[in-house]
Amino acid sequence: MSQRVYIFDTTLRDGEQVPGCQLSTDEKIVVAKQLEKLGVDVIEAGFPVSSPGDFRSVVEISKAVSEPTICALSRAVAADIEAAGEALKHAKRGRIHTGIGSSDIHIQHKFNTTREKIIERAIDATKLARTLVEDVEFYCEDAGRADLQFLAQLVEAVIGAGATVVNIPDTTGYCLPDEYASKIRYIFENVKNVHKATISIHCHNDLGLATANSLAGIQVGARQVEVTVNGIGERAGNTSLEEVVMALNIHPELGLHTGINTQLIYPTSQLVSKMMRMQVQANKAIVGRNAFAHSSGIHQDGFLKHSQNYEIMNPQDVGVDKSDIVLTARSGRHALKHRLELLGFVYEKNILDNLYRQFLDIADHKKEVNDGDLVDLAKSLERA
Ligand code: KIV
Ligand code: ZN
Numbered sequence: 001m002s003q004r005v006y007i008f009d010t011t012l013r014d015g016e017q018v019p020g021c022q023l024s025t026d027e028k029i030v031v032a033k034q035l036e037k038l039g040v041d042v043i044e045a046g047f048p049v050s051s052p053g054d055f056r057s058v059v060e061i062s063k064a065v066s067e068p069t070i071c072a073l074s075r076a077v078a079a080d081i082e083a084a085g086e087a088l089k090h091a092k093r094g095r096i097h098t099g100i101g102s103s104d105i106h107i108q109h110k111f112n113t114t115r116e117k118i119i120e121r122a123i124d125a126t127k128l129a130r131t132l133v134e135d136v137e138f139y140c141e142d143a144g145r146a147d148l149q150f151l152a153q154l155v156e157a158v159i160g161a162g163a164t165v166v167n168i169p170d171t172t173g174y175c176l177p178d179e180y181a182s183k184i185r186y187i188f189e190n191v192k193n194v195h196k197a198t199i200s201i202h203c204h205n206d207l208g209l210a211t212a213n214s215l216a217g218i219q220v221g222a223r224q225v226e227v228t229v230n231g232i233g234e235r236a237g238n239t240s241l242e243e244v245v246m247a248l249n250i251h252p253e254l255g256l257h258t259g260i261n262t263q264l265i266y267p268t269s270q271l272v273s274k275m276m277r278m279q280v281q282a283n284k285a286i287v288g289r290n291a292f293a294h295s296s297g298i299h300q301d302g303f304l305k306h307s308q309n310y311e312i313m314n315p316q317d318v319g320v321d322k323s324d325i326v327l328t329a330r331s332g333r334h335a336l337k338h339r340l341e342l343l344g345f346v347y348e349k350n351i352l353d354n355l356y357r358q359f360l361d362i363a364d365h366k367k368e369v370n371d372g373d374l375v376d377l378a379k380s381l382e383r384a
Contacts, residue, residue, distance in 0.1 A: 002257045005248060006041040007241065008200065011272060012057070012108045013044040013073055014238050017230035021276040025057045031275060032061045035229075038268050039259045040241075041067050044097065047073040048087035049080040055087050062091035069093040069135065076125035085132030096129040099139030099167065100166075102154055115150050119157050126161035126272040137165035137200065144203075146168030152190045159191065165198045165224060170213055173236060175208025181216035188221050200224035203239045205231060210239040215247055218256065228273040230280050230287060242269065242286040242318065246274060250313055266319035267350040286318055293317040293324040297332025298323050304334055327364035327374075336374075345370060355381060 012028055012035075015021065023031065028045070035043050045061040046054040062070045070091040074080035076098050088094030100122055101110050107118055122138065129136040138158040140305050143151055155166050168187065170180060180203070188194055201217035201224065203210040231240035245260045269287035273280050282289045292315040294303045302309035306322065315323050325335050333356050340347065340355075347355065358377055363369050 002252070002255050003223070005218055005244075005256050005258050006198070007039075007245070007258050007260060008042040008044065008071070008224050008226040009035050009068075009228065009241060010202075010226050010238065011035070011228040011232065011241075012061075013046055014226075014234060015232040015272075015276070016046075017234050018232055018237075018276070021232065021278055023057075023275060025053065025060050027275050028057045029060055029064045032065045032165060034268050034271050036065045036067050037261070037266045039261045039349075040330070041079035041259060042069045042071050042095065044071040044073060044226075046087075049074060049077075049083040055083060058084075058087035059090060062088055062094065064291050069095050071095040071097050072135065074098045074125075074129070076121045078125075078128060081125060081129050081132065084154070086128040090187065090219060092280060093135065094133045095135040095165075096133050096138055097137040097139060097167070098125045098129050099137075099141055100125070101142055102151055103142035103144075104147060106142045112259070115153075119154055122154055122158050123161040126158045126163050135164050137167055137363060138163040139167040139169055139202070141169060142171040143168040143183065144172060144175045144180065148186050149190075151183070152187055155187055155194070156191045158199045159193050163197055165200050167200040167202050167224075167226065168217070168222075169202035169226075170204060170210075171202075173204035173210060175203075175209070175213055176207075177209060177212045177216040180213040181220045184217045184222055185220045198222075198224050200226060201230070201239075202226035204234065205236040205238065210237070211243040211247070214239040214244055214297075218244075218248075219254065230269050230284065231304040232272070232276065232278055240285070241265075246286055246313060246318065249317075262317055278316045291315075292320055292322075293326050293376040294335075295326040295328050296330045297335065300335035300338075301332055304338055327359075327363065327369040328367065329360060331363070331369075339371070340374060340378065343374060343378070 045058045048055040048058050057071045072084035072087050074084040075261045084096045126138055128336050140154055143375055200223045201214045201222045203213040227241035228238040229241050231237040242265045245258050299310050
């Protein structure tokens with residue numbers, strides 16, 4: 001039977017850390033309501049101790065949204081945890097996400113401490129958070145570069161202290177997919193009581209591997225994945241919600257599914273892009289302008305014969321109206337004929353051949369030939 005993978009959306013926390021993407025509380029509520037409709041399981045709404053505005057956003061999102069769990073970030077610091085607990089008071093289901101560095105690089109150069117002290121702070125933070133909410137997620141920051149045995153010890157300690165979810169972030173986007181999968185597998189095989197908690201995946205995209213690493217982690221048993229819409233986030237970004245969801249969706253043989261209403265993916269992507277003033281790159285998987293656009297003659301001909309020749313999903317499945325045939329100097333006769341027919345111009349082969357030559361002349365001087373150009377071309381032929 002297919003197993004559920006829980007979607008933890010951090011667009012409003014890790015995504016919002018991107019310079020220029022900061023949102024007001026009202027704007028955050030609009031995005032949170034859309035994420036609720038989309039069907040995410042957890043919304044990470046902010047980092048309450050970081051500013052009064054972020055505190056207020058977590059409070060207001062907790063009031064405005066009722067289906068997903070609302071999560072608030074905190075460091076493993078009492079004041080942070082208390083602020084997170086306070087901000088979540090109105091949440092139907094609130095979760096505190098606390099944590100600390102787990103790699104030796106972070107332990108020595110960020111915390112200037114020892115592995116033993118990190119474990120003590122992790123236990124104290126988890127226990128304190130559990131006095132405020134029932135659902136506590138612990139993040140082992142920079143787990144991607146942490147010593148495996150120490151990481152397993154830390155995970156075991158926080159599960160013992162009451163963590164319900166343990167996050168294994170590849171904070172710096174360092175791991176390769178096999179390496180990340182081995183880390184998660186090691187945790188499952190070496191941590192006592194590991195099944196008392198959900199193991200969560202949180203990957204960054206510094207090597208362009210965030211989605212691959214997340215899928216690798218899920219395939220060895222992690223059942224929560226932390227993502228952002230359009231993959232926005234610190235530096236090169238976080239794992240894209242749309243990529244993981246659609247990868248699981250079009251590979252049912254993996255036996256895994258999410259609760260996402262995939263037809264709301266594109267409208268959500270557009271909303272986030274507009275509100276965060278962050279354009280989606282044209283070739284972005286699933287939601288980019290070219291994700292369902294065909295421009296070379298060979299591809300256009302194959303697509304027009306059968307869409308599955310060049311598409312692995314229907315655009316409507318992710319909320320995109322239709323695929324696009326872009327007419328350029330690389331397009332063939334088949335695409336030109338198709339577009340002219342859509343515009344109401346039907347021609348015999350010899351006329352079409354003549355039109356095609358004129359079309360190529362225009363296309364060599366323009367990046368894209370639009371419908372207006374085609375109507376002018378057809379009319380000039382009728383006048384001749
Ligand atoms: O990348 C990271 O490690 C984080 C943690 C705060 C979860 O964003
Ligand atoms: Zn992160």
